Amino acid sequence: FGAGLAWNTFLLDTLSSATPDQFFSAIPDGPVTQRMDIETSGHMGETALNVGANYQNKLFFGATLGFSTIRYQRTMRYSESNLDPSLPLENWTMTDVLDISGNGVNIKLGAIYRASEWLRVSGAWHSPTSLSLSDTWETSIESDFKESGTYEDVALGAYDYNIRTASRYILGAAFILGKR
Numbered sequence: 001f002g003a004g005l006a007w008n009t010f011l012l013d014t015l016s017s018a019t020p021d022q023f024f025s026a027i028p029d030g031p032v033t034q035r036m037d038i039e040t041s042g043h044m045g046e047t048a049l050n051v052g053a054n055y056q057n058k059l060f061f062g063a064t065l066g067f068s069t070i071r072y073q074r075t076m077r078y079s080e081s082n083l084d085p086s087l088p089l090e091n092w093t094m095t096d097v098l099d100i101s102g103n104g105v106n107i108k109l110g111a112i113y114r115a116s117e118w119l120r121v122s123g124a125w126h127s128p129t130s131l132s133l134s135d136t137w138e139t140s141i142e143s144d145f146k147e148s149g150t151y152e153d154v155a156l157g158a159y160d161y162n163i164r165t166a167s168r169y170i171l172g173a174a175f176i177l178g179k180r
Contacts, residue, residue, distance in 0.1 A: 001096075001155045005141040008153035011092055026082075026089040026143070033081040042072035042100075060112040068104035068129055073097075092143040102133035110170075122172040129165045134158065 006012050011026045045068070052062045079093040110124035140154040 001137075001139040001157070005094070005139060005153045005155060009092065009141045009143040009151040010145070010148075011089075011141070011143055026092075027080065027084070027087060031083040033083060034079070036076070036078045038077075039075045040073065042070075044068065044070050058114050060114075062108075062110045064108040066106045066108065066129070068106065068131065070100065070102045070104070070131065070133065072100040088145050088147060090144045090146055092141060094139065094141045097138045099136045100133060102131050104129045104131035106130070118176045120174040120176075122170075122174075124168075124170040124172075126168040126170070128167045131163045131165070132160070133163060134160050 003012065013026065047067045047069075049065045050062065051064075052060065054060045074097070076096045077093060079091060081091040082089050106129040107127040108124065110122065112120055112122040114120050136156075136158045138154060138156050140152060142150060142152040144150045
């Protein structure tokens with residue numbers, strides 16, 4: 001996803017070397033104009049189905065079944081333009097695109113107990129969220145030479161995986177003093 005693409009688009013060359021483990025850049029010492037742009041976007045959301053109940057206005061229960069969605073995208077473009085007219089390379093650009101998407105599910109349970117007119121105690125448990133995610137990425141390099149033309153190479157990748165977040169335990173108390 002880097003040196004291999006540069007090799008295939010003639011940004012690296014071994015022809016000028018007596019040893020095969022040595023390579024040379026198409027722009028050995030500059031000068032160049034460099035530019036990098038990075039665009040990101042994404043969201044994480046949850047759709048929830050809820051139910052609640054109350055027993056004698058003293059004990060209140062609630063439960064939620066949550067369905068999570070995740071989407072993240074990043075596009076990075078890096079380019080160099082050659083400013084030395086004696087070199088054959090005009091410019092080159094590397095574009096790297098990452099796309100992450102997935103879904104998950106969790107449960108939330110809670111209760112509030114009205115111990116007296118002035119005291120409320122509560123507790124809740126949020127289950128771990130089990131997420132199934134997919135990453136896809138594409139990296140491409142395009143080089144433009146003055147006499148030999150344009151060369152492009154693309155590498156694609158994908159990876160599926162699961163993540164399980166931590167559960168949460170919550171305790172609370174509320175005191176009511178007078179009318180506050």
